[in-house]
Amino acid sequence: MSGQEQNEAGSKAAVKQAGTEVATPKRTKEIIAKYGFSFKKSLGQNFLIDQNILNNIVAAAELDETKGALEIGPGIGALTQRLAQAAGKVTAVEIDNRLIPILKDVLAEEAHTTVIHGDVLKLDLKQLFAEQFADVSGVSVVANLPYYVTTPILMKLLEEKLPLEHIVVMIQKEVAERMAAKPGGKEYGSLSVAVQYYCVPKVVCTVPHTVFIPQPNVDSAVIKLSLREKPAVDVPDEDHFFRVVQASFAQRRKTLANNLTAFVGKERREALTEMLLSNDIDPIRRGETLSLVEFARISRSMLEAGWGTQSVSS
Structure with missing residues (x-):
């Protein structure tokens, strides 16, 4: 024009x-x-x-x-x-x-x-x-x-x-x-x-x-x-990724390890801690401090371990 x-x-x-x-x-x-x-x-x-x-x-x-x-x-x-x-x-x-x-x-x-x-x-x-x-x-x-x-x-x-x-x-x-x-x-x-x-x-x-x-x-x-032309992070399973995010914020005052233990089961607490550390994520951090990249790493590792494949209970 x-x-x-x-x-x-x-x-x-x-x-x-x-x-x-x-x-x-x-x-x-x-x-x-x-x-x-x-x-x-x-x-x-x-x-x-x-x-x-x-x-x-x-x-x-x-x-x-x-x-x-x-x-x-x-x-x-x-x-x-x-x-x-x-x-x-x-x-x-x-x-x-x-x-x-x-x-x-x-x-x-x-x-x-x-x-x-x-x-x-x-x-x-x-x-x-x-x-x-x-x-x-x-x-x-x-x-x-x-x-x-x-x-x-x-x-x-x-x-x-x-x-x-x-x-x-x-x-x-x-x-x-x-x-x-x-x-x-x-x-x-x-x-x-x-x-x-x-x-x-x-x-x-x-x-x-x-x-x-x-x-x-x-x-x-x-x-x-x-x-975005493509999502901000590459995740193998979007539904699982968002369930991990939801679980991480379930109780904001709790640490990431505590919130995610409720997500994957108490019997996996020790393995969960090791998984977080292997991804350079301190288990005592809270969900509100994590970037999308860090959430994606957690979700990918959980999927590889077969954890958290069921929906989060409300």
């Missing part, structure tokens, strides 16, 4: 936003009143009214007219509007059927935008991608995720190994910090390892609770997860 074309496109978007921009307190309240919409606390519904935050989210997704965006939980379409201006194809999945007519109204003039009523946790995402994004060069997930389903949705997106470039989501600030945490800090845990196994995380910005209608009780953050 030439510089002149970019300026013209930007001008058109600015004119459009001036009259129909959803992400303002006035417009959001008008839409709520027009449709008699009432918020469901059980769905974690909070509508963003800050245009600068929307700009940050869309910019982080690195979209252009050749790419597609999957939006989860579009609400009344504030973010969807911006995505439609940035991407060649936008598909929005909304669980609340009361919002579908609102979205179709708000997005009536947005070409290449599809609204689907459904629960993303129950959808066949590979089929959805095949149907919705066959003609784009890349796809990113962009969403304002309800706090109560953040981890299940993200892990589904990652574990299904979808052809994604980025996942840009607004989530609870503390959860974003855990995803991006490095070994040695109190925020570092099994979620950190799982996310960083698949992605390179970066916190884009923090979002105060005051820029939503209604206001949530906690602040949020926008985090960008850039999908």
Whole structure:
């Protein structure tokens, strides 16, 4: 696109936003009143009214007219509007059927935008991608995720190994910090390892609770997860690797040796200690100090010994 074309496109978007921009307190309240919409606390519904935050989210997704965006939980379409201006194809999945007519109204003039009523946790995402994004060069997930389903949705997106470039989501600030945490800090845990196994995380910005209608009780953050071409570490069995990680954080105040003994059995305590030492890992360390490489070494050694092949009991 030439510089002149970019300026013209930007001008058109600015004119459009001036009259129909959803992400303002006035417009959001008008839409709520027009449709008699009432918020469901059980769905974690909070509508963003800050245009600068929307700009940050869309910019982080690195979209252009050749790419597609999957939006989860579009609400009344504030973010969807911006995505439609940035991407060649936008598909929005909304669980609340009361919002579908609102979205179709708000997005009536947005070409290449599809609204689907459904629960993303129950959808066949590979089929959805095949149907919705066959003609784009890349796809990113962009969403304002309800706090109560953040981890299940993200892990589904990652574990299904979808052809994604980025996942840009607004989530609870503390959860974003855990995803991006490095070994040695109190925020570092099994979620950190799982996310960083698949992605390179970066916190884009923090979002105060005051820029939503209604206001949530906690602040949020926008985090960008850039999908790796291959996982951060090579492991022979991903399921076993993640069970080892889960076991290592089972009781954070306990040493690695104690947590993993509960995982492999007391009768293997001495052999476990020897195995850790042979991998240059002090048995008295805690799980929060281990890198992904060290977790991978432990998992590989356990598999070679035939340990921990059963699921961790909850």
